[in-house]
Amino acid sequence: QVKVVESGGGLVQPGGSLRLSCAASGLVVDYLATGWFRQAPGKEREAVSCNSITEGSTYYSDSVKGRFTISRDDIKRVVYLEMKELKPDDTGVYYCVARHGSCDEQWERYVYRGQGTQVTVSS
Numbered sequence: 001q002v003k004v005v006e007s008g009g010g011l012v013q014p015g016g017s018l019r020l021s022c023a024a025s026g027l028v029v030d031y032l033a034t035g036w037f038r039q040a041p042g043k044e045r046e047a048v049s050c051n052s053i054t055e056g057s058t059y060y061s062d063s064v065k066g067r068f069t070i071s072r073d074d075i076k077r078v079v080y081l082e083m084k085e086l087k088p089d090d091t092g093v094y095y096c097v098a099r100h101g102s103c104d105e106q107w108e109r110y111v112y113r114g115q116g117t118q119v120t121v122s123s
Helices: none
Strands: 005-006 010-012 018-023 032-039 044-053 057-060 068-073 078-083 094-099 117-122
Touching: 005 094, 018 032, 018 094, 018 117, 032 068, 032 078, 044 068, 044 078, 057 068, 057 078
Parallel strands: 010 117
Antiparallel strands: 005 018, 018 078, 032 044, 032 094, 044 057, 068 078, 094 117
């Protein structure tokens, strides 16, 4: 059974850092595009970052470029999102996703999705 579980969310002050983790059981992540979406209160869900080893590509939304870094440990089957210089606008529920094929900015195209972890950036 495939399971995608996020962890690492929490409350952090503006300018602070957090690292989100995504554990994927029942999946061989080596061949998958893996990434993160987020949904802020009252806003639509948006693609934040994605990495595809087979395509050799990494995507970051303009709002997080230079501050967030996606990485993966294929042996542990874990995907990470390192977030630095956090801003209140980064507040939201962060979801880990995975799909066969290339990265995609559309949520519906990801077959594997986690339940989300809350990130709150506030003083």
